[in-house]
Amino acid sequence: MNRRAFIAFTAASTLINRQSAFGIRPAPKPNVVFILIDDLGWGDVGFMGNEFIETPNIDRIAKEGVVFTNAYCNAPNCAPTRACILTGQYTPRHGVYTVGESKRGDTRNKLIPIENTQRLPADSVTIAEALKTAGYTSACVGMWNLGRSREPESMPLAKGFDYAIEPKQLGFQHQMEGSDSRNSGGPALNYFEGEEYVTDRLTDKGIEFIEKNKGRPFLLYQAYHAVHRPYQPKPELVAKYKNKGNNPRGDLVEYAATVEAVDQNVGRLFAALEKNRLLENTVVFFFSDNGGDLGQKQGTNAPLKGGKGQLSEGGIRVPLAVRMPGSTLAQVCTTPVMSFDFYPTLLELAGAAPPKKHIVDGESLVHLLRGTGTLKRDALYWHFPCYLGKTSPCGAIRLGDYKLIEYFEDGRVELFNLKDDPGETSNLAREKIKVADELHQKLQAWRKAIHAPVPTEPNPDYAPSSSNRKGRGNGGKKTR
Structure with missing residues (x-):
């Protein structure tokens, strides 16, 4: 041990000994329960206004x-x-x-x-x-969807989790009778x-x-399959909602x-934390x-436009609430945040250094939470892409109150003022050309810096009638 290292070690040891002598202990590292829901719409819970x-x-x-609104x-x-949650990185x-193939x-x-x-990637x-x-010890309970069980090197236990279990390991691998994964928006897991x-x-x-x-400090990544369709709810809850006025x-x-079945189980998690005197840490x-998935007109994204699968606000803006230890009063934060922010947040809360390379x-x-x-x-x-x-x-950028979406098929852009128009009903690309140009240039510069690939190769099987569908940006009209 060199002289500098010895001095640092001696100082740290002295501090620890003094703390022990005076009965001072370092604050315990906080536990983390991260509840991730599948396909829940922006307005599907009470704290977002659902009555x-x-x-x-x-x-x-x-x-x-x-x-976080x-x-x-x-x-x-x-x-x-x-x-992005698991790596703290942008998609490129x-x-x-x-999910699945890009076509x-x-x-x-x-x-x-x-x-x-x-x-x-293996180096993530x-x-x-x-x-x-x-x-920390960690568990991935529920949906992984970043590999297949026949490829164990891609599964949670190979990616740092100490414990992992998926629905099919609990007997829920069967598809519902008559279901079709191509039409159900994904794998047709049997809830019963x-x-x-399965949620229970x-x-x-x-x-x-x-x-x-x-x-010991832990991370519980509780990734429910709910509320992914097709829905197979508890009969007693169905009866309850049929009778609601x-x-x-x-x-x-x-x-x-x-x-509500998810909500019941969030209550069970709270009860377990309280029973074990863990909630306040x-x-x-x-x-x-x-x-929310609008394929069966179920999720509630209003007043936002669109839903799952779209870069409109209804596809990417979601409910987020965070309870910190010792917190008792509700707060509202309007700062735009993103799912890759959880990674550095957890590192800071845990006192863990960012990984090298x-x-x-x-x-x-x-800082926002506190x-x-x-x-x-x-x-x-x-x-x-x-x-x-x-x-x-397509790609998009949000800068302040403005959001710009660029469509790669023909370079069209749409510009919205989300403060005045959260439903993205008024395209301002022609009206506010300077703002649109600024955001477009920043988006292009970001793609270049991060090496984000943009599709440019024509499809030899292209059939124009197949692309003439709604949801592709302003009805196919040039916006600028």
């Missing part, structure tokens, strides 16, 4: 914590958002842009989309791996297996992990019942992986 669906336990997080996913669907860093839907589109990566450092250096309900069983496993690890739409019964996050694009939210400061960045970016349903390859 039909009952979510008292989820609302508790908001009442005792911070609600401008919270975004890094992408408009499942897998890329999860990859890890290459996970969508999902009609294969006669105008461009050949950028190839999608369906698992995390997940938040579970990064927290190990601070003494006999008398057991995943919570059972989360609680088991909490109780087994209550003596304030149903804004007659078709919300099964969806509302599925959401646990940070609780509640987030959705993308906007792993770029972190997100920014810690700790009300002691704001963020340094000026803009947020999206890159979606894929086809998905009604969505063609």
Whole structure:
């Protein structure tokens, strides 16, 4: 040991001994319960204004914590958002842009989309791996969707998690009778297996992990399959919502019942933390992986435009509430934040150093959570070089109140003032040319800096009639 290292070691030892002598102990590292919901719309919980669906336990997080009214996913669907949460990176860093192939839907589109990566790169450092250096144990309970079980090197246990379990390991691998994954928006998981309900069983496993690890700092990544369609809610909750008188739409019964089943289990997680005297040293996050799925007219994204699979606000703006230890009063934060911000936030809360040779694009939210400061960045970016349903390859930027979307098929852009027009009803690209040019240039510069690939290769099987669909930006008209 050299002289400088010896002096540092001696000083640290002296400080620890003095603290022990006077009965002073370092503050314990906080536990983390990160609740991730699948396909939950911006307005599908009580703390976001829903008066039909009952979510008292989820609302508790908001009442005792911070609600972020401008919270975004890094992408408009499942897998890329999860990859960004776990790595703290923008999508071009890890290459996970969508779920499955990047040409999902009609294969006669105008461009050949950028190839999608369906698992995390081998050199990615997940938040579970990064927290190990601070003494944390971690669990991934529920949906992973960044690899296949036949490829164990891509699964949670190979990515830093100490414990992992998926629905199919609990017996929920069967598809519902008559279901079709191509038409159901994804894998048609059976919510019931006999008398057991998948959301309940995943919570059972989360609680088991909490109780087994209550003596050490932990990360519980509780990634529910709900509220992904097709819906198969509990019969007693269906009966309840059928009899409710304030149903804004007659078709919300099964969806509302599925959401409340999640809320019941959030209550069970709270109860487990309280029973084990852990709540006041646990940070609780509640987030959705993308906007509500409008395919069956269930999710509530209003007044936002669009839904899952689109870079419109309804596809990427989601509910977020965070409860910090010792917090009792509700706060509202309007600062735009993004799913990759959770990674550096957890590092700071845990006192863990950022991993070497792993770029972190997100920014810690700790100052926002504590009300002691704001963020340094000026803009947020999206890159979606894929086809998905009604969505063609595109990118976006939000700078202040303005948001610009660029469509790669023909270079069209749309500009919206989100403060005045959160529903993106008025395209200002022709009216505010200077603003549109500034945002477009920043978006292009960001893509160049991060090496984001843009699809340009024409599709030899292109059929113009197949691309003439709604949702591709201003009805196919040139905006500038």
